[in-house]
Amino acid sequence: MGTASQASQSQPRDLSIPQYFSKLKDPRRQHRRLHLLQDIIVLALCAVIAGAQDWQEIETFGRKRRDWLKRFLKLPHGIPSHDTCERVFDRLNPQAFQACFRNWVRAIQEVLQIKHVAIDGKTLRGSGSAQLGPLHLVSAWATAQRLSLGQVAVDAKSNEITAIPVLLELLELEGALVTIDAMGCQKAIAQKIVDRGADYILTVKDNQEQLLKDIQQSLEKAFDNDRAVPDTYEMRTRGHGREERRCYTVLHNVTGIRQKDDWAGLSTIGMCSSERTVQGKTTTETRYFIGSRKASAKTYGRALRSHWGIENSLHWQLDVNFDEDGSRVTKRNAAENLALLRRLTLSLLQAHPAKLSIAKKRFAAALDPDFLEEILSGDGILEKT
Numbered sequence: 083m084g085t086a087s088q089a090s091q092s093q094p095r096d097l098s099i100p101q102y103f104s105k106l107k108d109p110r111r112q113h114r115r116l117h118l119l120q121d122i123i124v125l126a127l128c129a130v131i132a133g134a135q136d137w138q139e140i141e142t143f144g145r146k147r148r149d150w151l152k153r154f155l156k157l158p159h160g161i162p163s164h165d166t167c168e169r170v171f172d173r174l175n176p177q178a179f180q181a182c183f184r185n186w187v188r189a190i191q192e193v194l195q196i197k198h199v200a201i202d203g204k205t206l207r208g209s210g211s212a213q214l215g216p217l218h219l220v221s222a223w224a225t226a227q228r229l230s231l232g233q234v235a236v237d238a239k240s241n242e243i244t245a246i247p248v249l250l251e252l253l254e255l256e257g258a259l260v261t262i263d264a265m266g267c268q269k270a271i272a273q274k275i276v277d278r279g280a281d282y283i284l285t286v287k288d289n290q291e292q293l294l295k296d297i298q299q300s301l302e303k304a305f306d307n308d309r310a311v312p313d314t315y316e317m318r319t320r321g322h323g324r325e326e327r328r329c330y331t332v333l334h335n336v337t338g339i340r341q342k343d344d345w346a347g348l349s350t351i352g353m354c355s356s357e358r359t360v361q362g363k364t365t366t367e368t369r370y371f372i373g374s375r376k377a378s379a380k381t382y383g384r385a386l387r388s389h390w391g392i393e394n395s396l397h398w399q400l401d402v403n404f405d406e407d408g409s410r411v412t413k414r415n416a417a418e419n420l421a422l423l424r425r426l427t428l429s430l431l432q433a434h435p436a437k438l439s440i441a442k443k444r445f446a447a448a449l450d451p452d453f454l455e456e457i458l459s460g461d462g463i464l465e466k467t
Contacts, residue, residue: 099430099458100124100154102186109173117162121155122170125162126420130427131457132448135405137164143448150451172416179419180232183426184252187231191254196224198385199231199255199280200392201262203242204400206421211412219421220245222253223392228432230396230425235418242266247274255280259375261389264289269344272374276346281375283385292340297351297370300338301331312352315379317387324360330383331355334376347374352382399428403440430457 100120108119126134128151129143144151144161151157162170203220210216220242222231234249236242242265250260250271256279262271264287275282286294304312312333319326332352336342339351350373357366373382400406404424411417431443434457438446447454 099127099186099426102189103179103182106174106178106182109175110170116159117166117170118156118158119170121157122162122167124155125151126167126171126423127427128454128458130404130423131430131444131454133444135409136411137168140164140167147451168411168413168416171419172413174415174419176235176415176418176422180252180422183422184232186426187229188254190227190229194224194227194229196227196229196231196258198225198388199223199253199258199260200225200389201246201249201260201266202389202392202397203236203245203265204397204406206409206417207407208409209412209417214412214414217414217417217421218242219418220249221392221396221425222249223396225388225391225395228391228395228429230429233418233422233425235414243268243271246271250274250278253278259283259385261385263389267293267372269346272348272372273346276374281347281373283371283373283375283382283389286370286372293345293372294370296339297353297372300335300351301333301353303338304333304335313379315383317383324358326359327357328383328387329355330379330386332373332377332379332382339372345372345374348372349374349376350382352379354383354386395432396425396428399440400424403444404428 103123104120106119106123108115125144126140128147129140132143134140134143141161141164148157148161200223201220202223203218206217206219208216218236219233220236221233223229224231232249232252234245234252236245246262246266247270251274255275258280259282260275260280261283262285264285267284267286267290272282272284286297288294301312312331315330317328330352332350334350336348336351339345339348342348352371352373354369354371355366357364371382371386375381406421406424409417409420411420428440431440434443436443436446443457447457
């Protein structure tokens with residue numbers, strides 16, 4: 083499908099996508115394999131990059147780009163039907179499919195230094211059926227690189243608290259700073275992050291009532307004590323008719339936390355006081371957090387602010403440009419595998435250096451096979467080094 087850019091001569095890598103799925107085990111019986119598994123996966127990936135939203139559109143893309151696809155796919159029986167694509171993706175083991183994706187991510191991590199990982203959940207609202215509720219996925223996002231690192235589906239009878247440790251176990255986190263919202267503020271999750279060689283920042287809300295109260299009291303005492311003034315950092319932003327001011331405060335004295343020894347590596351507590359003015363109306367909010375990295379208020383402020391990149395650069399993009407909430411794929415494996423394909427596609431599109439929006443890149447890929455091939459080769463990944 084093409085080779086990676088030679089922009090980084092010192093660390094050559096072939097980051098072209100298809101090779102990472104070449105060893106995936108075919109779930110079909112031998113005598114029913116009219117179409118090669120590799121062909122089906124690469125066809126679906128190309129089609130989704132070019133704007134396909136469902137199985138029918140994937141088939142349509144294949145038929146319209148058949149001659150181009152035959153340059154690098156075998157297609158022994160032509161383009162697979164949409165029913166075949168749906169059947170294969172529903173039979174594919176999501177864990178095995180994601181393992182191939184992670185191999186590609188690990189190859190990238192050898193090139194890029196990922197310092198901040200945001201973890202958050204998203205529900206695919208249109209994926210529910212009479213038997214099952216909508217699929218809920220917990221994703222990991224490299225904020226600076228805008229790269230999806232992995233996902234785990236939340237069990238129908240569970241929640242994010244059980245899914246997050248599973249996701250953490252799958253990731254290469256050595257030296258990274260991991261941020262999670264209040265749902266992930268759990269002792270076991272903090273321990274898992276530290277065990278993986280990383281640091282954490284966890285938002286604290288009423289689900290940790292005693293911890294929240296201890297943080298508030300500790301900060302109040304520090305403000306009242308002139309010799310223990312906490313470190314602060316202020317950020318101001320303006321745009322789209324609103325002004326925002328955020329003041330981050332951190333305190334490295336955690337003796338006021340009654341269960342401090344139960345939180346692995348706990349070294350810092352803090353708060354963020356925000357003030358937002360929209361059309362002359364001002365609202366305020368105060369949020370609290372804990373962390374294992376002994377760092378400045380500026381470091382904590384930037385990390386917490388960057389955390390919401392997973393909402394803007396991942397979840398928002400998936401809903402607006404991929405219409406993920408509108409997807410009516412209800413078969414559980416197919417929905418999960420297609421969701422991973424969207425995240426892989428989004429990472430490739432965001433990595434490409436063209437100064438175009440995601441929507442325009444997809445449109446260009448649909449019109450220009452050469453541009454689509456550039457995206458698939460992963461050229462933009464190496465250009466970031």
